[in-house]
Every structure is written in structure tokens, then in C-alpha cells.
Amino acid sequence: MRPLALYLRNFKSYGENAPILDFEQFDIALLSGENGNGKSSLADAIAWCVWGKCKGMDGRGGIDDLVRTGAEDMEVSFTFEEDGNVYKVIRKRDKRRGQSALDFMLKRGDAFVPISGNRIDETQLKIQEVIKLDYETYLCTGYLSQGKADLFAMKKPNERKEILAEILNLSVYDRLERKALDKRNELRLRLEWLEREMENLQRQLAEKGDVEKEMARVIKTLADVQDRERALREQLAEFTRRKQEKESIKERVENYQDALKRGNKEINSLIKEEADIRRRLEDYRKIIEREDEIENSYAELRELQKQEKALNDKFQRVAELMRKKERLEGEMRIREQNMIHRINVLEKEMEQQQEKMSKERELKQEWERCQKKLQELDMLEKDLTGMEERAGQLTQEAAGLIARRESLNQHLRELGERYKVLKEAQADCPVCGKPLDDQHKKQLMDEAVRQGEAVRQAIKETGEALNKLDKQKKEMEARQKEIRFRLKERGKLEGRAALLFRQIQEAQEAKQKHGELNEQLVPLRQLFNQKAFVEDLIKELEGLEGRILEIGYDAERHRIIQERIVKLNSVPNEWEALQKAKAGMVSGTESLVRFSKMIDEKRKYLEDVAGIICDLQEAIKDLPDILERISELEGIIQDVQREIRRKEAERGALGERMEKIREAETLLEKKRAELGELQKKLEIYNTLALIYGKRGIQAAIIENAIPELQDEANRILAKITDGRLAVEFLTQRDTKAGSVVETLDIKISDGMDTRKYETYSGGEEFRINFAIRIALAKILANRAGANMRMLILDEGFGVLDEQGRERLVEVINAIRDEFDKILVITHVQELKDSFPVQIEVVKTPAGSTFKIVG
Structure with a gap:
């Protein structure tokens, strides 16, 4: 992986406009750059962009901790070349929404085309397939962090493995x-349980003979009981x-x-009906005796009904005319109410207009x-604008004072370091480099x-100036707050002024x-007083009253x-009863003769039925004895059936036991x-535990890796020492007792003698450590199938003296052909002149930034 470009926004200490x-x-x-300015953050940005992991995410820290304080999201873009192709990875995080995004693109022509997966994890796998490195391997190959260069060599021999x-x-x-081992233990538990289960099954099989004998006995007893049941x-x-x-x-x-x-x-029913017929005939006779009285009353009723019908016709005609009269009178009332309502509405509107006219002067004021x-x-708003401009000036002045105070503090720390160096027993002159005598040493101290006191006084004055600016700013902010509060009244006042203006216009229009x-009200009052609005209805009412008198209805x-x-009212019913009585006298007499004959025939039939009943009752006298015997037989059969069920249950239980024995x-x-x-699997997992253990495949890999590590370390060591030093790794050594123990000793040969690594120090030790660490990185990259062409050294070089820094530069120049890009991270200013290109990282109020010099 050869890096081409890195862009980051709001990542750690970097802001929106990082280059x-x-x-x-x-x-x-x-x-x-100074510690804390964001040097290592550039290396972290590469790791987070490519693998989604970096320093700052370990332990309790999470991905949102990487977002710059005060920002809501971050973005890192990394462009690199692999196997002749150019790729770009863009990773984003939105802290507010808790959402992440990852894009992977391949350059084709002048444009990048997406080759991402459907999900972030799929895209991550595609990236790692291209670069052939996971995050942990990258940390051991392309990024050597602080304190890791001598981690391997400085350990004791028994810890190096x-x-x-x-x-x-x-x-x-x-x-x-x-x-x-977990699978082996699981199999052992399963094996123990299986052996217990087999012991239980064998105990069940021991009962088979007894169960078969008991089954034969139960079957024979069941057959005997079933034969008895059939006979019963x-x-x-x-x-x-x-x-x-x-x-x-x-x-x-x-x-x-x-x-x-x-x-x-x-x-009995026929006798009752016969009596009913006799009673009806007596009722008919009584009605027929009143025939003349009923006929005369019926004739009078018919005449009165004719006269009532004629009077009803007149009443309907008069009622219709009265309804018309009532409608006309109702319409007269409605017209009168409408006229009164119109007059009242106009009077009320005139009162409202009068009220508006009376308020005009007060509204204008x-x-x-x-x-x-x-x-x-408006004047306060102009004052506020001037204050805002002054507040911006105060902020700029405060930023300049803060920067000056930081510079003075840094100068003060440098003076403190210089004082500590001068105070040492054997100090050299910082100008000529020669040892100082006591007098010269005291003058310098x-x-x-x-100078320290002067710097402290300057820091104090700067702080006082800052406090003064802060006080001015707070006073100005209080006045601004007061003005803004007053300005909130503008909308309310403007709305009130507009409303008053409209009300003044309305008063003038009133x-x-x-x-x-008033012009509409005068003629309406005249019409109401003269009743002219109902003149037509009065004439129509007078005509209706004349027509009612002409009809002549006598109520x-x-x-x-x-x-x-x-x-x-009862005469029609009496007349109907008379007609019914005349017809009923004839039919009732005929029915009385017929019912007497039916009663005689029914009595003779019942005498014959009584004789048949006596003959049949003699034939069923022995029925109770038969029922008693049936009950006895049913009881006996039930007892036998219960016995059969018991035997069948015994047979079923024995059958289930035999079935369980066969299943067993x-x-x-x-x-x-x-x-x-x-047992076979247990043997397999025992073997696998040995193979994967420390003495198995791990030991084999280490044994195979050590010669490769030794060759690679010697190749690099030859470059950086001009072939003067060579390293040898010994994995076993003899004890004083004559036995052989496992170890990992490092022997160093300088062409004349071979000594243990622990006897070296200074420049040789640094070169040996560096060669071994680079060799380990190379081996890991080769094993992963990756071509790591970038090396980042973040090794804390501040502890190196001048000779150590010179050795560092020599070593890096010696291995520069091993990598396309080498990036050395340090805050040591003395190393800047040793490198042709420097990337200077500084921190500003807008966030960290950098520039390339050289």
C-alpha cells in the first residue's frame, strides 16, 4: 500500500478547513510540532479511515470521542496505490444521528467509481482483500508507535518467544x-452421561424374562373371563x-x-257443547222479543247521521276559510316584526358609528x-450594531494576547530547562560547547x-490586559442584552400602531x-306609522269574513x-244481534238433535275398549319377574367386564414394559x-489441543519464523552498519546440569567476536533494535501477502541525545529504499534540519493544521 493523499475534517483536534x-x-x-498539536492524529486518521480503528477508541473510548469537540460529524478520505491501481476510502461519522458511512472507490481514467458493498462490513472486507492487512498486522508492520521499537529485543530471553x-x-x-479443550471437556461430560444411560438400559433388559411370564399368565386369565361373559x-x-x-x-x-x-x-266435551247450544237459544229468544224497539231506534239513528253529514260539510268549508284568515293575520304580524327589525338594525348601526366617531381624538394621541x-x-438598534463591531475587535485583541501568553509560557519553560542544565555539576557552554567554570556558570544562571522574572512580569501584564478586555466585553454584552430585550418590543409596537391607524380611518369613515x-331610517318610520306595508292583507281579511257569514253554519x-x-251509539250492535238471533234459532235447534246422537254412540264404544284392556293385562302379569332377572344378569356382566378391563390394563401395562424393553x-x-x-472424537480433540498448544504448531511457526527473522534482520543490519554487525537467534541452550532448555537468546557478531545482545548499548543497540523491528514488520507483511510500502515511526525520539539523533537519521536513510514513504513523528526541534522535508503541525483556535516545508 503506497499512500497518495489524506484529507480529514473534524477528526480529533483538526477542524473544518484542514489542508x-x-x-x-x-x-x-x-x-x-508541539505535544498535543495533532501530529499522531494524522497517522490515526489513516488507520481509522482504512480499518475503522485507531488510538483513542480503546478502553472506554468510542468512535464519537474522535469527533472534534463542538462538531457534530467528521470525515476522513485516504487515497492510495496498490498493485498498479489507485483506490480511495472515505469514512464518515454523524455523532448527532449516531450513523456511520464507508465508501470504497477505484480510479478509472480521471474519475473514481464506487466498488463498495451493500453494508459497511461488506465494504470493510473488500478494502482488506485489496490491501491484505488487518488492523493489528498494520500496527506491527507499517506503524511503529512509541516504545515499540525495542519491545522485543529488550525483553528477557524466556519472554521473547x-x-x-x-x-x-x-x-x-x-x-x-x-x-x-472446551470441546474435549464437553465430550467427556457427554461420555460420562452416556455410560450412565447405558447402565440404566442394561438394568431394564434384566427384567425381560419376568415380564414375559407375567404376560402369559394374564392372557390366560383374560380368556377365561371373556368366555364367562359370552355365556351371561x-x-x-x-x-x-x-x-x-x-x-x-x-x-x-x-x-x-x-x-x-x-x-x-x-x-264430557259433547255434553258441555250441548248445554252451550241450549244457553244460546235462550239468549236468541230474549233478543227477538225486543225486535220493534230495536228497529225504531235504528231508523232514528240513520236520519240523524244524514243531518250530521250536511253540517260537517258546512263546518269544513268554514274551517278552511278560518285557516286562511289565520295565515293572513300571521303574515301581517311577520311584516310588522320585519319592519321593526329593520328600524332597530339601522338605529343600532347609527349608535356604533357614533361610538367610533367619539374615539377619533383619543386614537390619534x-x-x-x-x-x-x-x-x-431605531436609535438603540444603531447603538447595538456599533457594539457588535466593537465586540469583534475585542475578541481579536484577546486572541492576540492569549497567543502572546502561550509564547511567553513556552519561553519560560525553555528558560527553566536551561537553568536545570546549567545547574548540573558538569555543564557545557550552550555557545561554544566547552565546560563552564563556576563564575561563568553563575553568570549564566x-x-x-x-530573564525568567522579566518573562513572568510580561505574563502578568498580559493577564491583566486580558482581564481588562474581558471586563469590557462583559459590560458590553450586558448592555447588548438590555438593548436586545428592548428591541423585542418593536413588533408589538408596530402592530399596535397599525391597529390604531386602521381605527382612526374607521372613525373618519363612520x-x-x-x-x-339616517336617510334610510326616516322613510321606514313613516311607512310603519301609516300601516301602508299591510294594506293588501287588510282588504283580503275583510273579504274572508263576508264569505263565512254566507255559509250559515249553526254550531x-x-x-x-x-x-x-x-x-x-249501541243501536247498530243491537240491530246486528237481532239479525243474528233470527238466523241462529234455526241452526241451533238442528245442532241440539245431532249432539245427543253422538253422545250415545261414544258411550257404547268405550264399553268395548274396557273389555279388551282386561284381557291384555292378564297376559303381562309376569313382566316384573323378567325385569328383575335382567337386572341381575346386567350386574353380573358389569362385574365380569370390570375384571376384563383390569386384566386388559395389566396386559397393556406389561405390553408397554415389553415395548420399553425392546426400545431399550x-x-x-x-x-x-x-x-x-x-471416544474417537475425544481422541481427535486431545490431538488438536496438543497441536494448537504452545508446544505444537505455535512452536513450529516460531521455529520457522526465527531463521527468516534472522536473515531479514541481518540484511537490514548490513545496510545500516555497513556489514559490521550480524545477529543470531538461539532457541535452545545447555544448562549447567547438562540438560537443554527452551530460550530465545540474541547473539551479536561484530566480525571479531560474538557477544550477547545485553552487552551492547548506545548506537549499536539502537541499530540492532531497529533492524529487528523492521525485519519483524517485513515478515508479518510478507506472511499476510501484503506489500507494505509505507513506514510511520512514532517512537518518542525526545530521549535521544545529539549522537542518537544522528544515528536515527543514518538508519532511516539506510532503509529508505525499503519503503516508498517514510514518515517520522517527533516534537524534537533539533531533528528538523536533518530531513529535507518537514510537515509542521500547529494548533489554532479553528483546530489543528499543517504545512509542508522543503
């Missing part, structure tokens, strides 16, 4: 070993047949008895007061103290409208006739087969 880092402008560059295993990412085999059922069938015959005869007796009862009821207040607010309304005569008709035989065979399979 693009163009990697094509350098091969080796020094990334410098553990470090090497960690660097080679052999922890995956530890996890596989743990899984194999045959007896019961014979008695049941006889019972059915007797019950059939009994049913005939009951039918004849029911017929006898029905016959007696019919005779209030409108003038509103206008005066609005002019005052006194000068440092004097004068004209008042006169117009008193009508009332007398209606009362007489009410008194004769089948299950035992399966368990035996499963036991064999489990």
Missing part, C-alpha cells in the same frame, strides 16, 4: 486450543327378547287406556405616542533567572356612514245532533455406537 496531505511531495518527511508469538499473531492458535350375555339376550314381547303388550294396554280417557273427555417609541428603538343610515244545532248520536435394546445398540464415535 490535504499530498504524499507525492516527499519520500521521507519529518512530522513535527511470548512477544514474538504476540507479534506473529499466534493468539489465534491459543483460541483454537481453548476451543479444542346369551342368557341376557333371551330375557331381553321376552321383555320386549311383554312390553309390546303393555304398550297396547296403555294405548287402549289412553283411548278410554280420551273418549270420556270427548263425551395614542398613535403619536407609538411612533415616538419606535423612533427611540543569574541571567536565566533575570361620519359619512352615519348620515347615510249549536251540530252539537245537539252529535250528542243524540252518541246516546244511540435398540437404544442400547445406538448408545454403544455413539460411545465409539465419542
